[in-house]
């Protein structure tokens with residue numbers, strides 16, 4: 140009996156030990172239809188890892204970059220690989236139940252309900268993830284709702300850490316209606332900001348309902364029109380020049396780019412590099428960042444969610460076999476919230492205990 144079987148045997152005696160699982164596999168880059176649902180070996184946790192029975196995962200634009208291999212720069216990162224993907228199973232954010240824990244894990248036990256964000260592997264029935272990237276699932280959310288929470292950390296790190304948002308400051312969120320934007324509006328309010336949200340006409344009422352103080356419908360108005368007035372701008376679209384974006388900031392304001400067209404080669408990194416250079420010549424700060432998953436931020440988000448200060452906005456739900464379709468949709472860039480993958484459908488929607 141190997142280590143995982145032993146753990147399974149002691150933690151869940153009634154469960155039939157199986158070494159395989161259903162997973163989405165990614166063997167070459169391309170449109171999401173390169174993905175296939177296959178029966179593969181279950182991963183085995185190391186000493187500091189947790190084996191999670193995944194109930195739901197969240198499909199994001201980041202997963203789309205990983206699957207398509209674009210921008211090409213991603214192929215040089217740990218999420219990519221050359222000449223083909225090094226990680227067999229894509230997927231990052233998820234929620235589920237602990238199946239087994241490694242020898243050095245003391246924080247979780249089999250049966251615990253958890254959520255978090257792995258580097259890869261979440262579009263599968265089982266996932267091995269370092270324990271430090273997990274937190275207890277918010278008690279008021281179902282698994283599919285909880286799977287959408289880890290991406291809130293992008294908004295949190297952009298606003299609080301990169302932007303330095305303080306209570307009473309004015310914040311502009313460009314792209315307020317998507318997967319990250321719907322979190323950003325709520326988190327900026329929870330941090331005490333006065334929020335101006337930029338979105339399309341069809342999203343105005345939704346974004347206002349999330350708590351935005353002012354909404355700019357980009358089809359009707361230009362957010363540049365009011366002049367310098369924001370302490371922080373979180374840019375989830377990257378459709379305006381850096382100098383345009385800086386023009387709406389107060390003299391000490393921070394511009395936080397999260398997106399921006401550098402084409403198929405460098406994607407958003409072009410804006411980040413360009414901004415870092417130009418920030419040498421102005422007092423307005425450019426605070427580029429890449430979201431780093433960590434337990435502290437998961438716990439922060441859990442608290443916000445349990446206090447009712449922020450909630451996931453789930454727009455679409457797909458089966459595990461339809462991850463390709465889900466990624467095709469998020470890749471279009473017009474999402475109205477998060478896209479969730481139901482991996483154990485009978486469990487994913489169950490209300491929290």
Ligand SMILES: NC(=O)c1ccc[n+]([C@@H]2O[C@H](COP(=O)([O-])OP(=O)(O)OC[C@H]3O[C@@H](n4cnc5c(N)ncnc54)[C@H](OP(=O)(O)O)[C@@H]3O)[C@@H](O)[C@H]2O)c1
Pocket residue numbers: 199200201293313314315316317318319320337338339342357375376378396397398399407428429430431469471472473474475476
């Ligand atoms: N730095 C990091 O670590 C990090 C982490 C996660 C995500 N990101 C990046 O953050 C960006 C946003 O991610 P996401 O998941 O929120 O994407 P998303 O779900 O596709 O949302 C994008 C939103 O922007 C709206 N939009 C499109 N054109 C717009 C415009 N001109 N003005 C204002 N809004 C516009 C879209 O709705 P309409 O088309 O209806 O307007 C959509 O709701 C992506 O580029 C992603 O790569 C970065």
